[in-house]
Amino acid sequence: MSALDEAGTQVFERLLGDWRRSGITVLWIEHDLDAVRRLADQVTGLNRRVLFDEPAATALTPERLLTLFSAHPRNDGSTL
Structure with missing residues (x-):
């Protein structure tokens, strides 16, 4: 998510939440450990x-x- 601006980060996080609720598995490679703790x-x-x-x-x-x-x-x- 380091390449995303604030608006892009919000969209990505919303998409992850939508996919989670739909039961979709996402392979997401991330080095921002705060984001990993919060979203994975x-x-x-x-x-x-x-x-x-x-x-x-x-x-x-x-x-x-x-x-x-x-x-x-x-x-x-x-x-x-």
């Missing part, structure tokens, strides 16, 4: 693999976010 029912954390997949209310703990956004050094000097 289910959250999947990916960092080269699935780290967690559960309800938004319990998914975004500080420990999980640290794992999600941390780089892990490898033997060859690159990061995982």
Whole structure:
């Protein structure tokens, strides 16, 4: 949602609510964690693999976010 202005954000959030009430599943990729907490029912954390997949209310703990956004050094000097 970072590319949306205030009006665009309101439209997008309204659409998400409409789709939720209609039972439509939406795959939404977002880095704004406040928006994710506010709008998502289910959250999947990916960092080269699935780290967690559960309800938004319990998914975004500080420990999980640290794992999600941390780089892990490898033997060859690159990061995982």
